[in-house]
Amino acid sequence: MKIDLSEKVIIITGASSGIGNYLAKKYCEEKCKLVVCYNKNVDEAMKLESYLKNKGCKYMLFRVDIKISREVVIMMGKVVKKFGKIDVLINNAGIILDNTLLEMSDKQWDSVISTNLTGTFICCRECAKIMRTQNFGKIINISSLKGQIGSEFQANYCSSKAGVIGLTKSMAKELCVFGITVNSVCPGFIETNLNMGMETKKERATSESLLDIKNNLDSLSCMLAFLSSNLSNGVTGQVFNVDSRLI
Ligand SMILES: NC(=O)c1ccc[n+]([C@@H]2O[C@H](COP(=O)([O-])OP(=O)(O)OC[C@H]3O[C@@H](n4cnc5c(N)ncnc54)[C@H](OP(=O)(O)O)[C@@H]3O)[C@@H](O)[C@H]2O)c1
Numbered sequence: 747m748k749i750d751l752s753e754k755v756i757i758i759t760g761a762s763s764g765i766g767n768y769l770a771k772k773y774c775e776e777k778c779k780l781v782v783c784y785n786k787n788v789d790e791a792m793k794l795e796s797y798l799k800n801k802g803c804k805y806m807l808f809r810v811d812i813k814i815s816r817e818v819v820i821m822m823g824k825v826v827k828k829f830g831k832i833d834v835l836i837n838n839a840g841i842i843l844d845n846t847l848l849e850m851s852d853k854q855w856d857s858v859i860s861t862n863l864t865g866t867f868i869c870c871r872e873c874a875k876i877m878r879t880q881n882f883g884k885i886i887n888i889s890s891l892k893g894q895i896g897s898e899f900q901a902n903y904c905s906s907k908a909g910v911i912g913l914t915k916s917m918a919k920e921l922c923v924f925g926i927t928v929n930s931v932c933p934g935f936i937e938t939n940l941n942m943g944m945e946t947k948k949e950r951a952t953s954e955s956l957l958d959i960k961n962n963l964d965s966l967s968c969m970l971a972f973l974s975s976n977l978s979n980g981v982t983g984q985v986f987n988v989d990s991r992l993i
Contacts, residue, residue, distance in 0.1 A: 749975045751776035755829040756974060759812055759869060760839030761794060762787040764938025765888070765966065769836065770794060772967045773974075774803040779829050781806045783821070785839065804829075812839050812865030815872070822872050831880055834974045835873040837866045838888045840906075842940055844899045855902045862906035867913055870928070874921055883926040886973050887914045889985065891932045895993055907932075911985055918983030927982035929973055934962035934989035957990035 760766035762784030784791040877883025893907025935951030
């Protein structure tokens with residue numbers, strides 16, 4: 747059995763850093779047509795662009811703030827114009843702004859909810875409008891174990907990621923009639939800009955994991971490749987913990 751992503755048009759949000767950046771480079775090897783997005787990190791986006799160019803990948807690069815509907819609509823429109831369709835959307839972009847519950851400002855709450863949850867919703871909604879006309883599409887929302895079990899100092903982040911799971915399940919029920927699948931994936935701990943320097947979190951993840959956390963990123967990319975491929979056509983509304991922590 748072979749995972750075949752060739753000729754698929756795949757959008758990855760948050761590709762200028764961490765998980766999204768790694769995925770973009772992995773997917774590029776699969777001969778798909780890649781759409782990679784970033785928000786603020788122009789330098790890393792340019793590095794990714796030259797990487798994709800050197801590899802001969804068919805790609806489009808967008809600077810898009812997923813919180814802003816207008817920017818997302820324009821991007822999706824340009825993708826369909828150039829590549830003719832959208833097969834897969836991976837909603838990966840996300841942020842954290844940790845604080846104690848008692849000291850968390852409205853702004854810290856709103857920023858995380860509006861990026862991680864509202865931004866994901868906007869991308870899902872706009873992409874689903876296009877996928878509905880194709881009668882096919884796969885949406886994968888990156889959530890987090892923290893959205894299932896909670897975490898101190900991360901009420902905003904955990905709420906946003908729990909929301910992403912609710913969004914995923916609701917969309918799966920509503921969009922199945924259009925041949926669109928919607929699933930959520932919760933990565934294990936992966937060291938990126940998101941959690942850089944958070945040694946306590948890394949130590950905790952390491953001690954709670956039954957297996958070596960070094961394998962988390964590879965396993966994640968394999969799970970996402972499966973969910974992006976036709977091999978997963980019978981799977982929707984699910985939440986996959988790609989992790990060896992038990993809950
Ligand atoms: N790392 C982990 O252990 C872990 C575990 C569970 C879940 N996750 C989830 O995995 C996803 C990726 O995390 P990561 O660790 O790779 O984080 P990261 O290295 O900080 O990357 C986050 C990406 O999201 C983009 N982004 C942030 N705000 C955006 C916005 N408003 N519009 C568009 N793009 C935006 C960033 O773009 P710019 O830098 O260009 O602004 C960046 O490319 C997140 O959803 C995170 O919650 C991560």
